[in-house]
Amino acid sequence: MTSTFLKSAAALSALALIPAATAALAEAEGNSYKALDEFMDVFQKVRSDYVEKVEDDKLIKGAIEGMLASLDPHSSFLDARDFANLRTQTEGNYGGLGLSVTLEDGAVKVIAPTEDTPAFRAGIKAGDYITHLDGQLIYGGTLDEAVEKMRGAPGTSIKLTIVRPGRDKPIDVALTREIIELKPVKWEVKDNIGIINIVSFSANTGADVRSAIRSIDKALGHKPTGYVLDLRSNPGGLLDEAVSVSDVFLERGEIVSQRGRAKGDVERYYAKPGDDAKGLPVIVLVDSGSASASEIVAGALQDQHRGLVMGERSFGKGSVQTLLPLSSTTALRLTTARYYTPSGRSVQEGGIEPDIRVPQLSDADYKARPKFRESDLRRHLINEMKIDDKTLEEDTKDDPRFAMTAEELKKKGIDDFQLYYAMQTIGRVGGAKPPVMARATPAAPRKPATR
Numbered sequence: 001m002t003s004t005f006l007k008s009a010a011a012l013s014a015l016a017l018i019p020a021a022t023a024a025l026a027e028a029e030g031n032s033y034k035a036l037d038e039f040m041d042v043f044q045k046v047r048s049d050y051v052e053k054v055e056d057d058k059l060i061k062g063a064i065e066g067m068l069a070s071l072d073p074h075s076s077f078l079d080a081r082d083f084a085n086l087r088t089q090t091e092g093n094y095g096g097l098g099l100s101v102t103l104e105d106g107a108v109k110v111i112a113p114t115e116d117t118p119a120f121r122a123g124i125k126a127g128d129y130i131t132h133l134d135g136q137l138i139y140g141g142t143l144d145e146a147v148e149k150m151r152g153a154p155g156t157s158i159k160l161t162i163v164r165p166g167r168d169k170p171i172d173v174a175l176t177r178e179i180i181e182l183k184p185v186k187w188e189v190k191d192n193i194g195i196i197n198i199v200s201f202s203a204n205t206g207a208d209v210r211s212a213i214r215s216i217d218k219a220l221g222h223k224p225t226g227y228v229l230d231l232r233s234n235p236g237g238l239l240d241e242a243v244s245v246s247d248v249f250l251e252r253g254e255i256v257s258q259r260g261r262a263k264g265d266v267e268r269y270y271a272k273p274g275d276d277a278k279g280l281p282v283i284v285l286v287d288s289g290s291a292s293a294s295e296i297v298a299g300a301l302q303d304q305h306r307g308l309v310m311g312e313r314s315f316g317k318g319s320v321q322t323l324l325p326l327s328s329t330t331a332l333r334l335t336t337a338r339y340y341t342p343s344g345r346s347v348q349e350g351g352i353e354p355d356i357r358v359p360q361l362s363d364a365d366y367k368a369r370p371k372f373r374e375s376d377l378r379r380h381l382i383n384e385m386k387i388d389d390k391t392l393e394e395d396t397k398d399d400p401r402f403a404m405t406a407e408e409l410k411k412k413g414i415d416d417f418q419l420y421y422a423m424q425t426i427g428r429v430g431g432a433k434p435p436v437m438a439r440a441t442p443a444a445p446r447k448p449a450t451r
Helices: 002-049 056-069 080-091 143-150 205-220 239-249 293-303 392-396 406-411 417-430
Strands: 076-078 093-096 099-104 107-113 129-133 157-163 171-176 178-181 185-190 193-198 226-230 254-259 266-270 282-286 308-311 319-325 331-340
Touching: 002 056, 056 076, 076 080, 080 331, 099 143, 129 143, 143 157, 185 205, 193 205, 193 417, 205 239, 226 417, 239 254, 239 293, 254 293, 282 293, 282 417, 293 308, 308 417
Parallel strands: 193 226, 226 282, 282 308
Antiparallel strands: 076 331, 093 178, 099 107, 107 129, 129 157, 157 171, 185 193, 254 266, 254 331, 319 331
């Protein structure tokens, strides 16, 4: 009898809450409709009274972009061009010339041509300035506009006008576009150590890392002493590929979890049996440019005690963006969750702290160069567990291991101190002789994002 009474009382209490909840919902909806009415009032006023006629599409797009920009730095609206660029980044190939470019004082400057591409074969060099495309001046325009003009269907032609420092006259170069394949994974062998450099987490990156391990074994004729997984300046990419890369080195255990707005909205990703590296030592190199998917891999190997993380504190992007298509050519990129390492750490703002902090001493401008991270971005998501933000210089300036100058390192033939230090560490762990940095197999140099 008592049990029945308690159930009845609970039911009555729940019923009593319904009118209050309904009233609150109605009030919230009323406020939303009021705000939408206000928006339409502003929209109509701009249409009718602005000093110049403005297309409705432009106003609506601006309103959408403003709404998303008010949320966080990573949520955005993708129009047809942005959507196509995103597909290029994730699919890993495009029709173009094979140039990495940047914008310098309004001019398009070549950072580097990609090997075996139309731009490379035409002799375009780092430091060249592109002034005209098909005879049209591009100075003063945006980088996206220039990149869009240089990309195009394979087999189509384009003429570039190049200004090269030290040359009196401009150079006209006619090029034919080709399919340019972005290779997210590069590998090399130095002193019996396999070095795997992941440039981005695009489609098939995990499979490419497995292939790199097989290629390293084949090049040596046996297993290496260990591996250096270089994730420096890697901005991230696809979550699935971060899981796949982590799984290459893990035998079991959680890799990452993502947690949405609702309390029960948790999804966990686990390693499958089978360590492709066969338990050999692994060092993960990160720096302030290692973000998102890179931090998932570094955090997973660190928390599972599978790899030693070395270098600088990483960028600190601990949020997950979901691509929500709106049409065949547009989409919404929306932050829908935060991700956590196996131990439950969020890297948002704080990033991944390396097990051993190692400065890049071979870079003469290292100390003077500013480092930007997630915490520097406006409207970034707040992490209440944020770590104490110490600079790398403060932690390492008095360490005798890091006393050499860039000039002294250069004389010793060391052009990448962080990599050198990682290889020395693996050599000690694996019982090999300390490396002398002699390259055993050719590897392409590190390049920024290809345009």
